[in-house]
Every structure is written in structure tokens, then in C-alpha cells.
Amino acid sequence: MLIPRLLWLVPALLLTLALVLLVASEYATARASRRTKDVAYVAATAPDFDAARHRLDVYAPRTTSSTLRPVVVFIHGGSWNSGSKNLYSFVGRRLAKQGVVAVVINYRLSPGVRVPDMAADCARAVDWTARHIADYGGDPNRLFTMGHSAGAGLAALLAVKDELFAGLGRSTNPVKGAILDDPAGLDMFDYLTKLEYPNDEQYLIPFGKDPAFWRAVSPMYHVRAGNPPMLLFVGGETYPSITSSSRRFHERLQALGIRHEYTTLPGKKHVGMVTQLYWKNNVIYQSLLRFVGVKP
Template structure:
């Protein structure tokens, strides 16, 4: 097997690959992964055997108290992506004292964004009900998302009705971490259609402007919306950098104090790939935000 790796990854790249694999095994030891848990009953007529599943990553070490919980929603332009690719996010969070829930949800063209948001809401509802079994605190539940997943996370935190339809009368989300988020204001984006290929987003979002507005967090945030921690790549897509700043300004106008950090030199995909590294700047800010370091408590309103 070692010879095979060096054939595929010649020179220093092979050594780097082996070091990464070894590190992944080392990181896996402090965490326990419960894989492919169905968050929608198999008897449900909408049940999708692949997409209605999640993984839970819990620290193996004992804790006298329940741990904070982060539900991670992957990106992929609303038509691709899979929780299995993001095991490194779950592992890194668990190693640092967080119970992580990494979810799948249905994708276009099978469904449109309102159904995707509903899937995410059902995953959150499952988490609230079951996460104590994994050592997580349902009273300290946070959302995190990259790209399209960031837009979905923001929507769940800001539109209480999305979760209320799944039996959560009070929104359980205590804060949101957005990593190069897309879809914060698709109502504005799809009206302008100013970039090549924008017509592709009419597949997941449909052709009704009222729906575009309905699934855009920009139009749901209020003064009581949970706090946001935003990270944007310095070389990401212009639509993401501009909509993130517009979102920040909207929150400020409501009396909120969101944190938005621009990471120099980072493009869109590396903004999530950097989460492979435990001491990444995002984790440095995320851990105190959720109350996972030095006994710190979460920043909540």
C-alpha cells in the first residue's frame, strides 16, 4: 500500500499524504462517531434513505457537564455535497470538547430549498430530542454552515417558523457560525442575475420571487435573532463577500453586534478545507463563542 501511495503522490506529496492520513487516525482516537443515524422516520412518506441521515461526533473523554453542540450543514450549490466528506469537521470539533452533528439533507433537483430547510429543521429537532444521549447539551445548540449550508443555517436561526413547523415552539439555536455563506439574500441575487450561470439557481430556488425572499435570512433577522460569527474569504466570490457585509449591516441596524472576519487570500473552497487543521483561526473564535474553552460560557442573547 505504501508503494501505491508513492506512485500516485510522487516525491514530497506522498510524504505529506501519509502524514495527513496518520494525523487523521490520531485525531479519530479522542472522538467517537455514531454514523448514519436517521433523523426522519423510515415510515415517513418523504423519507430518503441516504439524505435523511446524520453523524454524531462526541468526545470520548468523560465530562461532568453536558457539552456544547454544533450542527454542521454542508454546502454544494444546493445540488451536491455529502456529510461523509466533512468527517474532519466533526472530528476536530469533538477533539476540542464539542459534540458535533454533521447532517445530510435532500438536494436539487429532487427538492427545492424550502424542503432542504425543512430537512435541516428536522435534523435540529432530532438533535434537541436526542443529543443528551451523546453528552451534548440541547440548551447550548449552535449552527454552522459553509456556502449553501451557511445560508440554510442563517435561515433556521432567523425564521422561527421553519423550526416551529417541526414542533420547536421556541427556537433552540443559541448562535450561528457562517463560513463563506451563500444564499443570505437570494431575493436580491436572483432578481439581478448579474453573473454567468446564475440561471442554474432557478432549479433549487424555483421561479417565484416570493419564495426567494421566504428562504433568505436577510428578511427574517430581528433584534432577538441569535448572535452571528461570520468568516469570509478575502478572495471568495464577490456575491458572497458583498452579501455577507450587507447581512452584517442589517444585523447592526437591528442593534446586534455581529462579528465578521475577512481571511486574506482565502478562496471559497479553502474556507472550509482549512477546518481540517485543529488550530485554525475559525476554531479559535468558534470555541469561546460556543463556550467550549477554559470553562467559558456561550455568547447568547
């Protein structure tokens, strides 16, 4: 009985192993970027300040530019209960090498907090970025969110739910677009209502048991005309739940006339959708650079 219960851990373990190997390899290669590490994006005096999780790293190109560069805030995945910015230095370095100022963030995780607090953390990180990124050569008026898996779901939520920033005193949402890499969590209301896949009950820990919360943190129910453009990339062999929710999200964007691109990458599984970001010439970066306005 124990082995079947542990099978759901295998994808997370494989992802962690693959990322550790990529990070080790990354430090053995030349890096055309400058990293500013462990910047606190929440004041240490805040009552909920988490010294480990309220941190971000900024990756800026070493080459000079006469104009401010586009900015991408990357949010890691990990089933809302694991993951760290430290595993994704290769994303920050690859983006910086190609002319983007990258911000790779941590946020608090389950079971310490639930997803609404994670979304609030990510919004605070984006707010910090909008206020400070010009000091690193980034353009706060060209700020995009990006993520993989659970992080992509949060990246989408930041793009469509203006209330996350209104609570921070912002009259407008600073996110100008989102890049979603095999996104999870686009419609957790539907997912948790059905509970049709093995071990789905595990997600009741980060999402709780209140359907109102499931809807509140599902980007599907906040999309409206006028939302910023998006890029969606889905693995051809990813999880069925990601395939179906991404397709329905695409249809929702399409119905509202929101500019976006929806791309299925044949043969790619869920883990491979993020590990491919180690190579700067992969299709996601090619589309991303055009999307954020990097000139070749």
C-alpha cells in the first residue's frame, strides 16, 4: 500500500533532480549576467515577513544599454508546497544573456500558508520589481510575469486579477503580459470539484476546502476583455488536467478577444517543459523575446 501512495512524488523528485543537475552545469559555464541575490521584497518589520521566502534574485545583462530593458518576473512551480528560486538560476541567466532583466522569486508555501497568500506574495514581489527595477536597468513599464506549473498559474493570476495590486495601493496592474509554461491551477474550482485524478486530495491542503477560495485563485474566473496578452505553452505529453484546463483557458481568451498565442510542444512532458529553458535557443525563449520586445 505504501508504494502506490508514494508514486505521485516521482514527478516532483525527477524535476528536482533535473534542476539540480542543470544548476550544477550552469555554474560551470560562462555567464553574461550580473546577479543580485536574496533581495527582500517585504519589509523585515512586516508581521508576516518570512526571511527565507520573501526574497528574490535579479539577473541583469552585463552589457550596457542606452534604454531600459524589458523585465520578466519568473515564478517557480512545485505543487504549491515545494520549490525555490535557487533552482532556477539558469532561467535568470539565460534571460539576462538575451537582453532581459530577470527577477526570480521565492514565495511562501503550503502547508505554512494557502494559495491566496502565495498569490499575495507574488503580487508583492511584482510591486517591488515595478518600484525598483529601473535601478537594475529594467523598464517598469515593460514588466511581464512568467512561470512553470503552479508558478505559471500564479503568473496568469497576477495578469488578470487587478485586485491583487489594488490591495497594495496601485490603481493599475503593472503586469503587461504573461508567459505560461505548462500551467497548473488555471481552473482549480473545476479541478477540486471533480477530484477525478489519483491523489487529488493532496491539493486540498494548499487550496483548502472552501470552493469560494478555489474560484478566487483560479485565473479562469478573472479573465475579462482588456487583460494583457499572453503566451501559453503546453507539453504534448503533459498531464491531462493541464492539457484540458489550458485548452479551456485558451478558448476563454479567444472568446474575449485577448491577444495570445497557444502552442503545443509535441513530445514534451511536464518536467521537460521547464528543463528545456536551460537552452537559450528553445522555442519558448524565441517567442518570449518577440513578445517582450527584445530587438535582435
